Amino acid sequence: MNLERQWKDQLYQEFARIGKCLSSPKRLELIDLLAQGPKAVEQLAKLTGMSVANVSQHLQTLHESRLVRSHKRGNFVIYDIAEPSVAEFMISLHRLSEKQLVEIQKLKSEILHHSVNMEPIAMEELLVRMDRGEVVLLDVRPEDEYAMGHIPGAISVPMEELEQHLTSLPADKEIVAYCRGPYCLMSAQAVEILKSKGIKAARLEEGVHEWKRYMEDSKMSSI
Amino acid sequence: MNLERQWKDQLYQEFARIGKCLSSPKRLELIDLLAQGPKAVEQLAKLTGMSVANVSQHLQTLHESRLVRSHKRGNFVIYDIAEPSVAEFMISLHRLSEKQLVEIQKLKSEILHHSVNMEPIAMEELLVRMDRGEVVLLDVRPEDEYAMGHIPGAISVPMEELEQHLTSLPADKEIVAYCRGPYCLMSAQAVEILKSKGIKAARLEEGVHEWKRYMEDSKMSSI
DNA sequence: CAACTATTCAATTGTTTTATTGAATAGTTG
DNA sequence: CAACTATTCAATAAAACAATTGAATAGTTG
Numbered sequence: 001m002n003l004e005r006q007w008k009d010q011l012y013q014e015f016a017r018i019g020k021c022l023s024s025p026k027r028l029e030l031i032d033l034l035a036q037g038p039k040a041v042e043q044l045a046k047l048t049g050m051s052v053a054n055v056s057q058h059l060q061t062l063h064e065s066r067l068v069r070s071h072k073r074g075n076f077v078i079y080d081i082a083e084p085s086v087a088e089f090m091i092s093l094h095r096l097s098e099k100q101l102v103e104i105q106k107l108k109s110e111i112l113h114h115s116v117n118m119e120p121i122a123m124e125e126l127l128v129r130m131d132r133g134e135v136v137l138l139d140v141r142p143e144d145e146y147a148m149g150h151i152p153g154a155i156s157v158p159m160e161e162l163e164q165h166l167t168s169l170p171a172d173k174e175i176v177a178y179c180r181g182p183y184c185l186m187s188a189q190a191v192e193i194l195k196s197k198g199i200k201a202a203r204l205e206e207g208v209h210e211w212k213r214y215m216e217d218s219k220m221s222s223i
Numbered sequence: 224m225n226l227e228r229q230w231k232d233q234l235y236q237e238f239a240r241i242g243k244c245l246s247s248p249k250r251l252e253l254i255d256l257l258a259q260g261p262k263a264v265e266q267l268a269k270l271t272g273m274s275v276a277n278v279s280q281h282l283q284t285l286h287e288s289r290l291v292r293s294h295k296r297g298n299f300v301i302y303d304i305a306e307p308s309v310a311e312f313m314i315s316l317h318r319l320s321e322k323q324l325v326e327i328q329k330l331k332s333e334i335l336h337h338s339v340n341m342e343p344i345a346m347e348e349l350l351v352r353m354d355r356g357e358v359v360l361l362d363v364r365p366e367d368e369y370a371m372g373h374i375p376g377a378i379s380v381p382m383e384e385l386e387q388h389l390t391s392l393p394a395d396k397e398i399v400a401y402c403r404g405p406y407c408l409m410s411a412q413a414v415e416i417l418k419s420k421g422i423k424a425a426r427l428e429e430g431v432h433e434w435k436r437y438m439e440d441s442k443m444s445s446i
Numbered sequence: 447c448a449a450c451t452a453t454t455c456a457a458t459t460g461t462t463t464t465a466t467t468g469a470a471t472a473g474t475t476g
Numbered sequence: 477c478a479a480c481t482a483t484t485c486a487a488t489a490a491a492a493c494a495a496t497t498g499a500a501t502a503g504t505t506g
Contacts, residue, residue, distance in 0.1 A: 007330065014330070015251050019246040019316070021242075023243040028235050040483090041484090042483085054466080092315040096309065097237065097238050097241045107230065263453090276454080448506090451503080455501085456499080457496100460494090469485085469486080469487100471483080474479100475478100
């Protein structure tokens with residue numbers, strides 16, 4: 001039955017359309033950034049170090065596979081992930097990649113040991129200590145990304161404004177900073193600044209999506 | 224800080240290694256097949272309609288990204304998925320693709336309506352009716368795949384042996400057949416045969432991995 | 447150890463994909 | 477409506493990939 005072969009070929013061709021989107025490093029980075037909140041093309045170009053035309057082309061590819069959507073506001077075109085499930089899927093990809101590729105683990109630990117004592121705090125520990133009122137959680141992403149969704153209890157202090165807010169932070173509590181997730185270094189930079197000012201600080205590796213996934217997973221394992 | 228850019232580029236390069244594996248239709252099909260159980264190269268070539276050399280090359284690619292592993296038995300090289308999480312990840316990819324790409328939904332319904340009345344039975348309904356002893360669940364995959372893992376309560380009747388076993392099936396119960404999953408047509412063929420013999424039969428779309436995921440999901444939502 | 451088997455390797459070809467450039471478009475602002 | 481902005485389009489050149497073929501390898505069997 002050759003018809004079956006033909007059907008399967010068409011079907012897997014379609015799956016591969018999503019797959020092709022995931023085959024370019026820059027495209028993956030774009031999806032990760034968009035998962036944090038809608039962004040314009042030029043903004044994405046700056047964040048990824050690509051030319052605007054190049055970004056636009058990649059976004060076109062992502063759009064054709066229905067992974068992102070766009071709308072015009074003013075004369076900006078604002079891109080966004082098409083569905084929350086795209087962000088969830090990216091976490092699956094990150095997890096699988098970290099599990100299978102030692103290279104990623106290596107790259108991550110390189111950065112950790114680059115600045116001393118940057119061992120991240122575990123999600124579980126954070127939640128317990130936040131409950132006890134021992135720590136303050138800082139979301140150092142840009143304000144609009146915080147507005148799109150954040151870990152409950154976190155306060156928004158965008159990276160650029162951190163230095164100004166230093167005095168208004170409670171002196172008696174430990175600070176924990178988080179940002180876009182494990183592959184974003186803003187929180188690490190924040191911790192470095194805080195520490196250099198003599199403030200006790202730690203980095204939370206997880207971002208909003210990882211937190212969500214954590215909550216769902218722990219709900220399940222508590223049965 | 225150009226160092227950060229460099230780090231991110233390396234990191235996403237690695238993620239894209241996994242992504243590249245998912246960019247070829249044939250490679251996706253190979254992973255899906257291996258998710259059902261270990262297989263030799265020639266076997267995979269037959270199942271996918273590729274040349275042996277071509278399959279070998281794809282398997283090499285998958286091996287480099289640590290998605291599959293291999294060992295020699297006799298003078299066969301047996302390939303297998305490297306980790307159960309690879310199978311889980313493939314389900315995430317299938318789900319995302321089905322959700323985002325109408326084309327896949329179309330292809331699936333084409334096959335359903337090709338043979339009349341092939342509306343699949345829902346997992347939930349199946350489980351209830353199996354509990355009541357109303358249905359018999361048939362695993363029509365090759366015996367070794369059944370041995371690697373199957374839905375509890377299912378009995379193994381490989382496709383080729385189905386005709387011989389027809390008489391030994393309980394006449395008073397409805398038969399439900401399943402196979403490798405939603406993109407495998409063996410169960411549909413089985414149902415067609417059963418129906419042509421006047422036996423009441425239905426197709427379960429899900430395979431073993433989808434069943435597992437279903438059980439985990441329903442465990443969670445029952446809180 | 448010679449014949450055979452299953453798989454991999456290497457070289458080639460044709461096809462896709464990527465980054466880059468400069469022009470075109472759509473929309474906004476003075 | 478002219479100047480300007482953000483984005484897309486189109487054309488190109490360079491690079492990566494996929495399928496094919498035939499030879500090479502490793503292992504088995506008579």
